[in-house]
């Protein structure tokens with residue numbers, strides 16, 4: 055089964071590629087630097103999936119991967135998290151009584167759930183905790199916003215900007231999705247000096263090294 059790994063930027067794509075030094079073989083995934091943000095990620099991922107189908111080499115699994123912000127204490131700097139829920143945190147409406155997700159307005163979806171057995175295997179192989187990974191269109195930059203997100207999503211381990219878009223594209227193609235994030239910064243007050251992008255990229259490489267046999271051996275029929 056072919057696997058497509060969609061990152062936001064080339065540095066993340068290259069960090070994943072380093073885990074597959076030969077760049078080929080059964081475990082080597084297709085790699086796509088899809089762009090930043092859920093809309094761009096969805097469009098680029100959908101285009102790649104359509105092209106692969108057209109070329110007679112369809113993908114069977116899509117993985118959203120990259121760096122992200124971590125909610126402490128579950129996801130400290132340099133750690134890895136696996137999403138068991140991929141949730142669009144700001145897709146909805148503000149009301150005087152608080153935020154309403156689009157689902158409560160009668161539209162669409164706000165959460166995609168990766169296959170449970172795949173999540174378990176990915177978490178076991180990497181040693182990463184499994185939890186909700188939020189997709190936001192604005193990087194959290196205040197303690198108040200971090201507290202609001204945590205209150206609405208108590209299981210959240212991390213936030214990033216692409217997972218939900220990648221998951222929407224995968225769902226439109228009838229494919230399962232997984233999201234893996236390496237924590238580059240805490241979710242909270244903006245402190246650019248505290249970002250540890252190099253450490254997070256190294257964690258991404260190490261994590262994909264451990265994930266390779268899981269991706270290679272997994273097929274959707276044995277998800278239980």
Ligand SMILES: O=C(O)c1cccc(C(=O)CC[C@H]2O[C@@H](n3cnc4c(=O)[nH]cnc43)[C@H](O)[C@@H]2O)c1
Nearest residue numbers: 062090121122123193194213214215216239241246
């Ligand atoms: O605020 C800055 O100075 C700054 C510096 C470098 C990068 C950024 C980004 O906004 C990168 C967004 C990019 O990285 C992912 N990411 C990483 N951490 C977070 C986060 O805490 N919240 C949301 N997204 C994050 C995201 O997936 C994008 O691809 C800013």
